[in-house]
Amino acid sequence: METAPALVWFRRDLRDHDHAALAAALASGRPVHCAFVFDRDILDALPSRTDRRVEFIHGSLLQLDAALRQRGGGLIVRHGHAGEEIPRLAGELGVAEVYANRDYEPAAQARDAAVDRQLATTGGRLHLLKDQVIFECDEVLSGAGRPYTVFTPYKNAWRKRLSTADHAPFTTQGRFPPAPAGLPTLAELGFAPTDLPELGIVPGMAGARRLWDEFRAGRIHRYGTLRDFPAVKGVSYLSVHLRFGTISIRELVSAALAEQADAWLNELIWRDFYFMILDRFPQVVDRAFKPEYDAIRWADWPEGLAAWQQGRTGYPLVDAAMRQLNHSGWMHNRLRMVVASFLCKDLGLDWRLGERYFAERLNDFDLAANNGGWQWAASSGCDAQPWFRIFNPVTQSEKFDPDGKFIRRYVPELARVPDKYIHAPWTMGRLEQEALGVVIGRDYPGPIVDHAAAREKTLARYAVVKKAV
Structure with a gap:
């Protein structure tokens, strides 16, 4: 039978x-x-x-x-x-x-x-x-038998627990009955083609293999040095493939170990960490991981949110990052941190607004990582950025896009601005602005907020919550 x-x-x-x-x-x-x-x-x-x-x-x-x-x-x-x-x-x-x-x-x-x-x-x-992970659920626990809520001890326990069997590939040999031919077209699903080909995004196993082979052959050892610079080809660009499983996490971990690429491996461990947090603490979907942060009184500023979404804040690195997202559905990881900090701690807006916008726009949208990243930036999550540490969008720009190459690509109206002004073009004199054809307030917006003043408001906003705890 x-x-x-x-x-x-x-x-x-x-x-x-x-x-x-x-x-x-x-x-x-x-x-x-x-x-x-x-x-x-x-x-x-x-x-x-x-x-x-x-x-x-x-x-x-x-x-x-x-x-x-x-x-x-x-x-x-x-x-x-x-x-x-x-x-x-x-x-x-x-x-x-x-x-x-x-x-x-x-x-x-x-x-x-x-x-x-x-x-x-x-x-x-x-x-x-x-x-989709190496360790899940309760496989990595603290000495007290509880889930870790801080990354570094989780990472150390993860690595200590890891054995070769944990990242060994699965064999998929066996019998397959014939299947009826044909998949529904995009039109039959009610969708239209997009600009994926123009963006150079190749789906499926073939796209994943091409990116992975290129990264492993040329950049995996330099990842720790290059990963923070958006104008440099330093990251793997595999996030959408990991999101939809067109490549195996076990293969990537095996290679990271073989290549002794610790910086790259740590990013893969972060991914496991955020999956574990979502699984063990599902309330983070709607609420702050640290409940006291749900008491923060966020600003009600639709115009500020719109300026952030459109890349019209007047801060070039923030605007370039948001325009990259709107254009391509992808954003460099360093920039995700910068724009998230700016939304929450310069504009004073609820992190959930940014999380929702990213969920709509990111090709690689993943609830666990997106939520974890936004709560990190808002200081409301596990292992979060301390509430009193606030990214300065100008110094971040000077440090990670020193020549303004990334800015000029996505904010072309600033293309002629000299390097010394590219990170804060409003500091140019009016005559120089006129000569360059970049008048702040006409050709490019002035800063939507003063960072120093916004920082003080944020510290006060968070201090009220901390005092109440």
Whole structure:
């Protein structure tokens, strides 16, 4: 009698190699169907029908489907509510055992629990595997048996616990039944093509492999030196591929260890850390990790928020960073910290406003990392920037874009401004502004706030909360 098949539900793990759920399903000896659901619970909430992330996923699925077809299978793609589509598909295929890789977002965990309950009504089960992190949940705990809330001791414990088995690749060999041909087009999903090709963003396993090979061959050893300079090609640009799982975290950790690239490895550990925080402390989605910071009285300043969003604050590095985000859907990590600090501590605006804007704009948007980064900048999170430390946008600019190369790329109206003024162009005299054709207030805005005065307001705002604790 033919063994009943299994089903692998792909989500944020769009590759056919080193894949925990796929490996477990194939190891069962069953023929394995593979499926992906364009989840309307997610897609219908998107503010635009031209979303780069949807096109990236679509392109990645085309590659995944082609890879599975070379192995005799293929990808079954549905468009609907995943909580309904997966149990329905399991019933159609005669599947009792469904495999997927664990997600740590509260909404995803609720969805998975509902799917498991629905499968159980017909004797089925949802098996959840660890795949997108090295350590999860309670695998790295303090000596008191509690989750770490400060990164450095977490990192030390993470590294102490790490063994070769923790980052060994999974083998994905086995049987795949044929799948019906064809994926829905973007238009059939209700979306339009974006500018991904013009931006040079290649989705899928092929795009991840190209970036990873380039980074490992030429920059991984210099990452610690180059990573803070946005005008320099120093980072890996793999964040969107990690977000959608077109490359394995285990492969990256293995290489970082082999290359002794500690600075790069630390960034991967940060990623595990933020997933753990989201999983263990899901209240951070809506509230401050440190509850007392929810008492901060943030400013109500829609015009300030709009100026920040549009890159019209009058601070060149902040504006260049925001324009990079608006243009490409990506922002350099150093700049994410700078613009977040500016929103919260110069403009006095709620970190949740910035977090929400990033969630809409970032190709690599990931709830755990985005929330962790914003709460770090607002000093409300675990292991956060101390509340009394406030980035100076001018000195950050002078330090990390000393020649103004990045600024001039994204704020072209300042292209002719000399280096000595590029970080604070309002300090030029009026005659020099006229001569350069860059009159502050006409061709480029003046500073929306005075940093020194804003800093004092922020210190006072936070001090009230600290006194109340």
